[in-house]
Every structure is written in structure tokens, then in C-alpha cells.
Amino acid sequence: MLDFLAAGAAGAAPPGWVQFLPIIGMVLIFWFLIIRPQMKRQKEHQAKIASVKKGDQVVTAGGVLGKVVRVDDDYAELEIAQGVRVKVVKSTIGDIVPVSGKPAND
Known part of the structure; x- marks a missing residue:
């Protein structure tokens, strides 16, 4: 009788791959909630940096606000x-700022 119970318990065990389903689920959750949106923001930033042209007003990642003279x-x-010009790496440009009508210090 014990052999019958042992054989029944062994047959009821789930396959080995079922144990990996929670891990696969967590990877998919991380992909859709963290990795994919970050990649989308990175592509948008690269497109914005590629479109920087002379005359644009930009702010760098360090917070420096300036007008693009040469690209x-x-x-x-x-x-x-x-009369004060600095050369920056294009990838450190954080955003293109819309040009306002009046200067900030007036």
C-alpha cells in the first residue's frame, strides 16, 4: 500500500519548468515597467540631441544655460x-529650451 501512495505522490509533482515561471514573470514585469520605458526615453533624447542646431537655446545636464553657436x-x-563660449559634449545637453522674449535678469 505504501508503494501505491509513493507512486501517486511522484506522479502529481509538476514538471521542472513550472518552477521557472515566477522568475520569467518577474523578468517580463521588469522589462515592461523599467527597461522598455527607459529605452524609449533614451531614443527620444538621442533624437532631440541630433536635432540641435545653431541658434537653439539649450540647458546642459550640469544646469548651464546657453545659446548654440556651432555644432x-x-x-x-x-x-x-x-563673448563667453564653452565647448560641451552633445550628449550632455539635457533639453532644448524655448527662447523667451525677455532675458531672465531683466
């Missing part, structure tokens, strides 16, 4: 004050 493949030259 290369990897670098952009910003005028942060009258």
Missing part, C-alpha cells in the same frame, strides 16, 4: 554670456 558631430559650442 559638430560630437560637440556643441555654447555662448553662456556675451
Whole structure:
């Protein structure tokens, strides 16, 4: 009789791959909630950086606000004050700021 119970218990065990379903589920949740939206934001940022042109007002990741004077493949030259120009890596440009009608210090 014990052999019959042991054989019944062994046959009722789920297959080995079923144990991996929770792990696969967690990976899918991370993919759709964290990784995929981050990749989308990164693509949008790269497209925005690629569209930077002379005359745009931009803010860098460090918080420096300036007007684009010259653009290369990897670098952009910003005028942060009258006669003061800095060269920055294009990937550090955080955002293109709409040009306002009046200066911030007036």
C-alpha cells in the first residue's frame, strides 16, 4: 500500500519548468515597467540631441544655460554670456529650451 501512495505522490509533482515561471514573470514585469520605458526615453533624447542646431537655446545636464553657436558631430559650442563660449559634449545637453522674449535678469 505504501508503494501505491509513493507512486501517486511522484506522479502529481509538476514538471521542472513550472518552477521557472515566477522568475520569467518577474523578468517580463521588469522589462515592461523599467527597461522598455527607459529605452524609449533614451531614443527620444538621442533624437532631440541630433536635432540641435545653431541658434537653439539649450540647458546642459550640469544646469548651464546657453545659446548654440556651432555644432559638430560630437560637440556643441555654447555662448553662456556675451563673448563667453564653452565647448560641451552633445550628449550632455539635457533639453532644448524655448527662447523667451525677455532675458531672465531683466
